[in-house]
Amino acid sequence: MNELTHIAPARLPPQATFAVRTSRWVRQSMFPSVGHSLLTLVVLALLAWCIPKALNWLVLDATFVGSTRDACNPHAACWLPVIERWNLFVYGFYPEAQRWRVNLAFLLAVGAFVLLFFKRLDRRALLAYLVMLPLLMWWLLKGGAGLPGVSSTQFAGMTVTVMLGTIGMIFALPLGILLALGRRSKKPVIRLLCVLYIELVRSVPVISLLFMASLMIQLFLPPGVAFDILLRVQVVLILFTAAYMAETVRGGLQSLPKGQYEAAQALGFGYWKTMGHIILPQVLRQTIPPLLTQFIGLFKETTLVMVVGVLDIVGIASSTAASAEWAGHDHEIYIFLALYFFIICFALSRYARHLENHLEHDRS
Amino acid sequence: MWTQRFNRARLLGALQQGLVLLLVVLVFYGLAHNASLNLKALNIASGFGFLTDRAGYDISFQLIDYAPSDSYGRAYLVGLLNTLLVSVISIVLATLIGVLLGVGRVSENWLVNRLCGMSIEFLRNVPLVVHLIWWYGLMLALPSVRQAFSLADVFFLSNAGLQVPWPQQGAAVGWGLVLMGVGALSAIVAFKCRDARARWRGFTPRRWPWVLACALLLPMLVYAVSGTALHWDVPTRQGFGFHGGATLVPELLALWLALSFYSASYIAETVRAATQAVHRGQYEAAKALGFVRGIAMRQLIAPQALYAMVPQITNTYMNIVKNSSLGVVVGFMELVSSTGGTTLNQTGQAIECIVLVMATYCVICLVISLTMNVYNYRISKRGH
Numbered sequence: 001m002n003e004l005t006h007i008a009p010a011r012l013p014p015q016a017t018f019a020v021r022t023s024r025w026v027r028q029s030m031f032p033s034v035g036h037s038l039l040t041l042v043v044l045a046l047l048a049w050c051i052p053k054a055l056n057w058l059v060l061d062a063t064f065v066g067s068t069r070d071a072c073n074p075h076a077a078c079w080l081p082v083i084e085r086w087n088l089f090v091y092g093f094y095p096e097a098q099r100w101r102v103n104l105a106f107l108l109a110v111g112a113f114v115l116l117f118f119k120r121l122d123r124r125a126l127l128a129y130l131v132m133l134p135l136l137m138w139w140l141l142k143g144g145a146g147l148p149g150v151s152s153t154q155f156a157g158m159t160v161t162v163m164l165g166t167i168g169m170i171f172a173l174p175l176g177i178l179l180a181l182g183r184r185s186k187k188p189v190i191r192l193l194c195v196l197y198i199e200l201v202r203s204v205p206v207i208s209l210l211f212m213a214s215l216m217i218q219l220f221l222p223p224g225v226a227f228d229i230l231l232r233v234q235v236v237l238i239l240f241t242a243a244y245m246a247e248t249v250r251g252g253l254q255s256l257p258k259g260q261y262e263a264a265q266a267l268g269f270g271y272w273k274t275m276g277h278i279i280l281p282q283v284l285r286q287t288i289p290p291l292l293t294q295f296i297g298l299f300k301e302t303t304l305v306m307v308v309g310v311l312d313i314v315g316i317a318s319s320t321a322a323s324a325e326w327a328g329h330d331h332e333i334y335i336f337l338a339l340y341f342f343i344i345c346f347a348l349s350r351y352a353r354h355l356e357n358h359l360e361h362d363r364s
Numbered sequence: 365m366w367t368q369r370f371n372r373a374r375l376l377g378a379l380q381q382g383l384v385l386l387l388v389v390l391v392f393y394g395l396a397h398n399a400s401l402n403l404k405a406l407n408i409a410s411g412f413g414f415l416t417d418r419a420g421y422d423i424s425f426q427l428i429d430y431a432p433s434d435s436y437g438r439a440y441l442v443g444l445l446n447t448l449l450v451s452v453i454s455i456v457l458a459t460l461i462g463v464l465l466g467v468g469r470v471s472e473n474w475l476v477n478r479l480c481g482m483s484i485e486f487l488r489n490v491p492l493v494v495h496l497i498w499w500y501g502l503m504l505a506l507p508s509v510r511q512a513f514s515l516a517d518v519f520f521l522s523n524a525g526l527q528v529p530w531p532q533q534g535a536a537v538g539w540g541l542v543l544m545g546v547g548a549l550s551a552i553v554a555f556k557c558r559d560a561r562a563r564w565r566g567f568t569p570r571r572w573p574w575v576l577a578c579a580l581l582l583p584m585l586v587y588a589v590s591g592t593a594l595h596w597d598v599p600t601r602q603g604f605g606f607h608g609g610a611t612l613v614p615e616l617l618a619l620w621l622a623l624s625f626y627s628a629s630y631i632a633e634t635v636r637a638a639t640q641a642v643h644r645g646q647y648e649a650a651k652a653l654g655f656v657r658g659i660a661m662r663q664l665i666a667p668q669a670l671y672a673m674v675p676q677i678t679n680t681y682m683n684i685v686k687n688s689s690l691g692v693v694v695g696f697m698e699l700v701s702s703t704g705g706t707t708l709n710q711t712g713q714a715i716e717c718i719v720l721v722m723a724t725y726c727v728i729c730l731v732i733s734l735t736m737n738v739y740n741y742r743i744s745k746r747g748h
Contacts, residue, residue: 039476040473200726
C-alpha cells in the first residue's frame, strides 16, 4: 500500500540545450539532404566572397569627407556627390530662407501615417486631418495667402515626390470611392460611365497619361487659360490613382456580407445613409492595408514625372550623374536612389502588413 | 400606393441618370469646342491624314525595313513592333527569373529562402525608372567596340549593344515561324481527334514532346523540300564597328533587363503566395503517401497553385506591356516615344497621336486579358 503513495512527481520533457537545438535547426533548415547541403555550401562560399568586397567598396574604403571629386578614392565608392548636393536632393531649388516650409510639410505628411497607427483615435479627427493635409501642404509649399509664393520651376527633388504622392493619394481616395460605388450602382448609365472610365484608365500606361497632361490638356482649355505643369501632373496622377483605387474599394465592398446591406435596408436607411454610416466605415477600415500598398505604387509611379520635365529626385540624380563635376560616379548616385526608395517603400509595406495582421486578429 | 412610389423612384432614377449623361455630354462638348478653337488658332490640322506623310526621323532599332523617308504610319508600325518585341522578351525572362525566385522563396533551405526573399523585396521596392537608368548606365559603361566581350566570336557585347547573328532572309524566317505554329497546332488537333474517339482516356503519355517535335520538323521538312537554306549573317569585327549581324541596341537591352528583373519580383511573390495558399492538407497527404518533397511540389502542389496564379500573372503581364512605354526614358523608340513623342512633336497633332497610342495599348491589354481568361477557363475545367 505504501508504495503506491510514492508517485513520481510530474516532470517536463527533457529540455535540449541551446547548442543541441541550434545544431538541430541548422541541420534541418540548411542541410536536410545532399542536394541542399551542396546548395548551402555554394551559397555560403559566394556570400563569403562577395560580402567583404561589397562592404569594402560601399562603406569601409568609401569617401565620405571632401568637397571635390579629387578627394574620392578611385577604388571604392564615393558618396560625395550625394553629400555635397544633399540640399538639392531634398529641397530642389526651393529658396533657402523658406525651407522650413518644406520641413513642416514633410512632418505633416509623416503625421498622417502615424495617426493611422492609433486605433482608438476618433475617426472624425483622422478624417479632418486627412482633408486638411493636402490643402495645407499645397498652401505651405506653393505659398500665397500670407506666405511668399514659390514658382513651380523651383520645385525639385524629394519635395516633388512627397508632395505629388501625398496630395495625389488623398484626393484620389474620395474619387476612387465614388467610382467604386458607381460601378456597383443599379443605374445602368452611371455604371457604364464608371466602368468605361476605370477600364480605360487602367489599360493605358501612366506615361501616355502624363504626355496627355503635358501636351494635350492645354488644347482642351479655353484659350488664354493655362495651368502650370506641376498642377497638371498632379491632376493626372489623381485621376489615374482613382481608377486603381476604385478597384481596391470595390474588392472591399464585395467582400462585405450581404446581411449588412439588408439590415440597413430593413432599418429604413436610404442609399447614402447606408453607405456613409454602415458600409463605407467597415470597408475602409478593411482596405487600409491594400490602400497603403497602392500608395507605395503611387510613390514609385511619381518618378515617371521626369518624362514630362518635372525634376523629381530621379531627375536631380540623373542630372548630377551627368554633370561634369561628378562624372563617373553614377553608380553611387543610383545606389543611393535605390536605397532611398527601398527604405521608404519597404517600411510602408511592412507597416501595411502589420495593420493587416491586426485586422485579422480583430476579426477572429 | 406601392406602385406610385415605385414609379416615383424609377422616375427619379431616370432623371438622375439623364442629368449625369447630360453633364458628361456637355463637358465633352465644351472640351471639343475649346479644342477646335485652339487648333484653329495654332493652325494645326486635324484627322489621321498625317499618317501617310513623310516621317523624316530615324529609328535606331527596327524589326521591319524603315528609312526616314517612310511615312508616319510606317514609323507607328515600327514602334508597335518594338513595343511588342520588348514586351514578349521581357515576359519570357521575367517569368523565368520570377519562377526561380518564387521557388527559392518557398524552399525549405533557410539560406536560399531568405536570400530570395531579400532580393524580391529589394527588386520590387525600387521604382522601375531607377532600375532602368541603372541598367542603362551599366550598358554604356561596357568596354568600347574595340574591346568588346565576345562569346565564341559570334556574339559581341560592347557599349554599342549586343551583336547577334541574324538570318539573311527575313521572309524565310517569318514563314518558318508560321510553319512552326501550324506544326504545333496540327499535333494538338490530332491529339484532340484521338481523344474524341477514345472512350476512356486514362494515363496517356506526355504530349508536349510530340507537339514540340511536330513544330520543329514541319519547317525543317519544308525547308529541305523547297531547298531553302538559311544563311546566318554572323557579325565580324571591322574597323571601329561590326560588319553583318544585327545589333540589339543598349536601350533595348537596358529596358529588357530592367523590366524583367522588376516584374520578376511580382511574379515571384505570386508564385510564393499561390504555393502557400494550397491547403495544408494537401502537403500532409503528400507526406503521408510517401512523396518526396520535390516530387510532391511538382506533381501535386504546383498544378493546384497554377490555378490561383493566373489572374495575378495576367496582371503582371499587362503591367509589363504598359511599362514597356518607359523606353521613352532611355530613348528606345517604341510606341510612346515614336508616335507619342517624335511624331507628335513634328506634326503637333497631340490629340490624334495620343489617342492612337492609348487605343493601341487598350487593344493589346484586351487581347492579353482575353487570352488569359480563355486559359483560366480551360484549367478551371480540368478540375482537381
